[in-house]
Amino acid sequence: MSTPAEKTGPDRRIAVVGLDCRFPGAPDPAAYWDLLMRSGDGVGQVPDTRWLGADFYSPEGEEGRTNTTEGGFIADPDVFDNEFFTISPREAAAMDPQQRLLLHTAWRALENAGVAPSSLAGTRTGVFVGIMGNEWAQLHLTDYDRITAQVGSGNGYCMTANRISYHLDLKGPSLAVDTACSSSLVAVHLAGNALLSGECDYALAGGVNVQLTPALGIFYTQAGLSAPDGRCKPFSSEADGIGRGEGVGVVVLRRLEDALADGQQIYAVIRGTAVNQDGRSNGITAPNRWSQQEVLSAAYQRAGVEPADVAFTEGHGTGTELGDMIEVKALGGLHNRREKPMALGSVKGNLGHTEGAAGIAGLIKVALALHHRVVPASRFATKENGKLNLTRHGLKLLKAPLRLPAGTSVAGLSSFGMGGTNAHAVLESAPAGAVRPAVPEGSVGVFTLSATTPEALRRNLLAQAGELGKRRVPVGPVCWSSNRVKGGHRVRFALPAADTAELAVKLRQAAEDEEVLGQYAAQPAGRPRTAFFYTGQGAQSPAMTARLYRESPRYRAHLEEADAALRPHLDESVLQLILSGDERVHLTRYTQPALFAVGYALTRTLDELGVAPALLLGHSVGEYAAAVAAGVFGLPEAARLIAARGALMQALPSGGGMLSVPAPVAELRELVDAEPLVGIGAVNGPQGTVLSGDLKALERIDAVLLARGLETKRLQVSHAFHSPLMAPMLERFSLVAEEVGGGIPKLPVYSTVRGRLLRDDEPMDAAYWVEHVGAPVLFAEAAERLFEAGPTHVVEIGPRPVLSGLVRRLRPPAGLRTLHPAQAPRGEEPGLPHLAELLAALHRDGLNPAWDAFYPEADRQALRLAPYVFSDAHRYWSKPVRRNPVAVVEAVAEAPAAAAPQPVSARLTLGRGAGLTGPTAEAVLAAVAQVGGYTVAELNAHSRLYEDLGFDSVMVMELKTRIEKKLALPEAIPVQDLLPHLGSVGTLITFFEERRTRVTVAS
Known part of the structure; x- marks a missing residue:
């Protein structure tokens, strides 16, 4: 068998350099891997915050009902750190939670890649998001009386990608992809092509799915596709339909040659991808064996591999009788002549079918498997469906984890969309050249961290301490990686370190002790002079x-x-x-x-x-x-x-010397003038004069000074x-x-x-x-x-x-x-x-040192640090959906009752400023609070509309109208007159006070 490398011409491989995800039962990549390795089950009852399951449930699946009250749900999808992204509460409450989840996940994926997200601002970084559901829009855009500008921009498939590009200031392609269940793998395919064409140098590719209504579950039930227990059982004799799941995942992609040149850590390499369509087949929702087989063949060809090279495949694996049968036959058409069967599994057995996020869930699973060099067992594999004849097709279900041998391992990944869009990717393990040499102990570094607020800093210090306390890693690369990735926010932390274990202890001390934190953290106003x-x-x-x-x-x-x-x-x-x-x-x-x-x-x-x-x-x-x-x-x-x-x-x-005298130079001038061989050597302060000259002359002066009660000091010169x-x-x-x-x-x-x-x-x-x-x-x-x-x-x-x-x-x-x-x-x-x-x-x-110059080359190795821990203080959600009558849902923002409010102004460490009294100030404050979704107590004169409160041009226009009405101004103020005064709440109050005074005087 020829090795895959022999079949590769010009290097068109893509490196997976970073990732982050949240799936049912797995709030982060480490938990996701743990769930997979223990064959865990992320499926459970529909949470009360989604819909009231009993209102829509019928075990017989009667018309308009779903046959299950279970599914795969992520924890706390309503949590959003809007202050981190400078998004007002009003806008955050109107946003599709899928957009919010993607913002968090994209940021953490970039950090995982060893990239400071802020460093990509202005670059041609692309964003490709797979998404097939927009239930938030269904719930909010049908109540016409409640539609605002924020509700409009908070919904729509396009905004899932555009939000990321906007908030990170990315200039590359930015698009949402809807090919149903294959959406996120098609997004990866498009991202890889954009990288290979030179359209972008970094690409974020991901998928998201949040279940807000039972609509799709009802559809699956009515179409005979829904599993009564809410669980997918891929390729199992117990397979009885789809169980819905949700989640979000993002991977960071680069051209392999660029990733290697920059010394980035690599999870896995995408050798080639392919996408096709079923065309006209036996039904628009039915899969097509021959199209699936063709997309596999095309992906193998582009990857330069033979079917026999592929060690395992992460299948689409929905757990439906027809879907599993067609997928196995498509794989068998290419693998049935193998000497050794290919391993087959599907993560849907652990999570349910995550729909628009299914492809990215599978990709992250494959990347982690190649990275750890072990393939997790497939849940429900112990009861293999004999009707599939897996052995005859050259396949086997993984009933136990599969250890991958040394050298290059190749894997496949399938994702097939309802409607006929099929995608397949071929991945391989990271090349040996991506493994950096060991770092000698004894290095010194400066561990740096930044956050938006002191409280956020404490939260992230604890996360870093916890992560470093579990790992044996050299301190130099840890510190160098922190310098590269963890900057950009207004509260800065910097701590010299010579040992990782000691560093972890000090980070925890700083997080828990205000005095220690004050030694190592600051909020600079600008760059040092x-x-x-x-x-x-x-x-x-x-x-x-x-x-x-x-x-x-x-x-x-x-x-x-x-x-x-x-x-x-x-x-x-x-x-x-x-x-x-x-x-x-x-x-x-x-x-x-x-x-x-x-x-x-x-x-x-x-x-x-x-x-x-x-x-x-x-x-x-x-x-x-x-x-x-x-x-x-x-x-x-x-x-x-x-x-x-x-x-x-x-x-x-x-014969000369110098005498230090604790006296002003003016008091010594007369004594010095009397001695031609003595002069004023230095004036170091108001009471710090040094006399210099002939030793005998200095002795004469010293005697006079001693008589005056001055204690002098002879310098050793x-x-x-x-x-x-x-x-x-x-x-x-x-x-x-x-x-x-x-x-x-x-x-x-x-x-x-x-x-x-x-x-x-x-x-x-x-x-x-x-x-x-x-x-x-x-x-x-x-x-x-x-x-x-x-x-x-x-x-x-x-x-x-x-x-x-x-x-x-x-x-x-x-x-x-x-x-x-x-x-x-x-x-x-x-x-x-x-x-x-x-x-x-x-x-x-406030200084940004040239950190690379401080560390020896051996220390300049990228290590993955704990990702940013976002605040969970703010929650934005909708009221649960009821069956009879159907209630119009209303976006609600919630904060934990026990927690004190976290005002935006806290980031500025300023209290309410002067000039916030009087009718004009009250009108402006009320309007700003109303448009932004704040309380008046959260605002101060120094609160900046754009940088701190998250205002944009649409909100400014609404704000202008509201203030004009509240102040009863006789005519609208021209926008061009207002624009120069939008710096802060204080400047806005001053502007309207002057306008109001002018109108009063004129009348």
Whole structure:
């Protein structure tokens, strides 16, 4: 037997990279697989929320009645997280629940594929939905007095696909498919063709079916097709008809070559599909053997397989006598010459016939079987229907699970529609190339999660904790996958992690403890505006950043780059001094180049991680690395200049020092002026002045200060930096500076020589760097001017945090955060975990780091995380249908009685704003609440009509009319006048108040 791969020409295979589903007895894919593997039964009594079974039931199936009160029903189909999708309660209540279910399922399927749904916005992603029932419309569109714009847009087959495309902003094909029971497999067929033609690069294909009335059950009964116990028994001797089922499923599809190139996990591969029609046969509702056989043959041909290659087939398997017989004969026409019989089964035995969702239910079953390499037993297979002669047709029912052998396994999937549209798909197991290598332990990551509200965040933290607590997976890929998939919502969570088990514990703690959650979660107002503060001399230590060098390949590369640039100008490698922990790093000739190298390497590392400065400030020699960051000169020029500076200072005579004085500079000026060999070395704050100069002169000043009761501190330095004692080196240094040059900064630099922002006509040239040697370091003045530019974060660049303490003493603006990429607890060597903490803090505050740059290639593997857990606080449903008299149903929105209302404004963490009193405000609030389906208490002045309340153009027009009537305005307001004022409820109130006042004055 030839292998399937030998029969494939150009690769036209489609990968199933993600999926999600809800079926009777199975609220998610894991539960679905469990139901299948234990041959579980998802069928039960008709729920009270659907129709009153006794009103429509007759065991004899008399006219107008159904012969069963059982079927397959999903739990809680009325639950919908409308706030997540920014849909107003009024619109949510009018929407077909099939649309709501598909929105939830499509989102979770994309996350399962390792794709952030928001990342597909604007792309040519296609949506293909199979659907054959629209009972919600039957219930709501017949009461003409209650039809609204929302009821109109909330119904219709087209909207099941269009809702997904609209809310995810997808630009590819978007269509609903109704071929009756084969609808969702035909949707998969169309999605695959769209991918292969290049019409889209991602495709969502799915199906949905919700039973709201007994109408189809009555039809099945009257047509002699309904099973009295409500259960399908495929290919069984007990088969006695169809049992209805419901559910929803969505798969995410890509061209196989693209999925492999992106390293996505693959459930299974679709090798080929085919669709045909019975044409004129023995009745429009009757199946046709020859058409079924032809669609099988066409699918095999397109897949490049022989019938003998197919290990098992998920049959249509309705459990009707005629349907089962024709399907077996169609399969037998191609498989009856097999040496080994092909396994056959049907998920309808577990769920019932899910009608428009039947094909997707079967596809997900086959994909999971190929993924787990085991085919579940077929329910009711133990009582095989002998009349089918399965053995003679080369078939066998699975009475026990079938283990698939190593290598490629091929499966078939059939779905046949009442009316004659047949579909078949050939699938195979994921290629060996899709299996990624194992990840070594010991990696570090940042686990990120986002949600629409703090409560939603807690809910999803618990889900992630529960999932990670059950799995042994490396932390690096877990964190990398979370960075890719779990972003996009306004409440952000970020937690550095080095162990998955510990991560699971911390996630649970954060979900359950408000204080812990506050440490790792935030709701940023925008992107951070970051200032880099570069540490000066005094921050050095032996082995500084050595651990980070070992653990971060990016930092290692940039520190080596700086060392290579410095080496021609030094007699030692600063890199080797650092790594060896050599105490000579405290010698000025090495200190200054080493600090520059660390500052340069940290800057470049952060830049590649997506952390770029908006503002720059350097304390003394810190300005050299800041100048390179600002584009004043390149690394080679800066390296030469800083090496010359350190060497020339080291060569100066000893006898100088520096004295830290807790007093304002103005109080010390007289003492300094009296000593020609002493100068102001630095002004670090209102009570932080450093004097620099001759040691004997400093001793005289110190004695005076001690007499005044000031406690001074002698700094451990080799020379009197930034003092008159630097003068002997200036001539030789200026020669190097003239050759190196310098230019205008390309980023704002707050100079500690000038104590302010450098102007556009102030270059950091040779004259500047010469002045820099002896001039006082005006850190406090420069920092205070920088604070006026509105930074949100100060990131200190250096081997350890020194300036952060000075910043806090300057009383910076409220909310300004100070961070350090190598800040570690006392006694702990800073390394990659501390860089991870910096990224986590910035991400919480609105930054989107370049996460790929943080992880080694081995960690960049997609792992499937627990999908988003939607809120179950809101329920939208209809009153049950009664037989006599037929009642007009009314959409109702329900929330659990015990739960406090969850206002939309809670997402903004704002209470009711000012300006919401008076007749105009009351009229506007009442109209907004009425049009959107809110209570007035849920609204505030900051509630945005579009982004928060889910308004659209149709709702805005209705809102305008209602407000005009409530305010009794004499004439309609032109739409173009209103549009600029639709930002929020508050702006709308202001607009109408001005209009109302204008009318009053005019009259």
